[in-house]
Amino acid sequence: MKVSIEKDYYKILGVKKSDKTRDIKKRYRELARKHHPDTNEGSKKSEEAFKRISEAYEVLGNAKNRKEYDKLRANGRKHRSNRSSGGPNEGYTDPFDFGRQYTRQGPRESQQDPFSQPPFADETVMDPDMPSRGFDLQFMVDVPFVVAALGGQIPYTYDKHVTCPECRGSGTDDYEDPCTGCQGKQRVVETVTLDIDIPSGVADQYTLKFPRQGGAGRNGGPLGDLMVKVCIEKHPQFKKIKSDIHSVVSISPELAEKGGPLEIQMLDSTTTIEVEEGTLTGEEFRIPDAGSTQPWGKKRGDFVVKFHIDEQSGK
Numbered sequence: 334m335k336v337s338i339e340k341d342y343y344k345i346l347g348v349k350k351s352d353k354t355r356d357i358k359k360r361y362r363e364l365a366r367k368h369h370p371d372t373n374e375g376s377k378k379s380e381e382a383f384k385r386i387s388e389a390y391e392v393l394g395n396a397k398n399r400k401e402y403d404k405l406r407a408n409g410r411k412h413r414s415n416r417s418s419g420g421p422n423e424g425y426t427d428p429f430d431f432g433r434q435y436t437r438q439g440p441r442e443s444q445q446d447p448f449s450q451p452p453f454a455d456e457t458v459m460d461p462d463m464p465s466r467g468f469d470l471q472f473m474v475d476v477p478f479v480v481a482a483l484g485g486q487i488p489y490t491y492d493k494h495v496t497c498p499e500c501r502g503s504g505t506d507d508y509e510d511p512c513t514g515c516q517g518k519q520r521v522v523e524t525v526t527l528d529i530d531i532p533s534g535v536a537d538q539y540t541l542k543f544p545r546q547g548g549a550g551r552n553g554g555p556l557g558d559l560m561v562k563v564c565i566e567k568h569p570q571f572k573k574i575k576s577d578i579h580s581v582v583s584i585s586p587e588l589a590e591k592g593g594p595l596e597i598q599m600l601d602s603t604t605t606i607e608v609e610e611g612t613l614t615g616e617e618f619r620i621p622d623a624g625s626t627q628p629w630g631k632k633r634g635d636f637v638v639k640f641h642i643d644e645q646s647g648k
């Protein structure tokens with residue numbers, strides 16, 4: 334991860350330091366729509382703006398990143414990478430640094446940094462008849478907590494270039510005049526919906542790659558890729574710690590004292606557990622193999638019930 338503390342991300346998004354995450358998200362979506370590269374084709378200014386706001390949102394749109402950024406800005410210290418902080422998702426690699434939210438295909442910048450790509454060469458200086466690869470698109474997607482824990486499919490809607498259906502990508506009509514469907518550009522922008530597979534146990538902020546789901550190329554060039562950065566939504570009741578799911582459950586003083594059966598809502602099912610006699614607040618009950626799936630694995634963590642004795646509890 335790369336955070337630039339010299340940049341004022343609040344100013345870039347036009348939000349206040351006191352704004353809530355959802356206001357920031359709303360603002361980001363407005364700006365992203367306005368500056369989306371596929372709707373501002375060839376505009377270097379829009380492309381740069383899109384990169385800037387994506388970088389800013391990646392920091393401010395995530396509570397953890399935002400807190401760290403605020404802290405670093407306040408301290409004025411140099412940011413140190415926290416990429417190798419260990420944890421259950423150690424070993425995941427995320428080749429997409431901050432600030433590279435939207436990159437188009439181009440020659441590699443240097444051998445030292447294989448993922449670094451220079452900004453796009455202006456298309457007007459390139460041979461217009463050369464095949465060119467479609468745009469790579471990178472978006473952030475909100476993934477429901479349970480889907481991230483157990484895997485699943487979610488529909489994702491985005492804009493991309495598709496080959497013009499009218500001229501089938503030739504850019505000209507039967508009379509060799511520029512095609513009216515695409516004004517000779519061979520491609521048109523279309524809103525598409527793709528069912529994306531969310532691997533079970535995926536980590537927050539992990540980038541999934543969907544080859545050939547990006548923009549269409551020109552002159553027979555290949556399709557770009559779609560990259561989706563996973564933003565796991567908060568759950569009102571559950572918390573994920575490594576592959577375990579923790580849930581605080583309120584019980585009445587009576588049940589705590591005498592013990593008895595208690596129905597528990599788990600990730601995708603319910604179960605009845607036996608509360609022990611004399612249970613205290615903070616005591617745990619572990620249900621094995623009912624937590625989140627481990628990343629790329631089949632094994633599951635535990636579901637951990639943490640009791641909270643509450644006079645108001647109806648249980």
Ligand SMILES: [Zn+2]
Pocket residue numbers: 497498499500501502503504505512513514515516517518519520
């Ligand atoms: Zn056309």
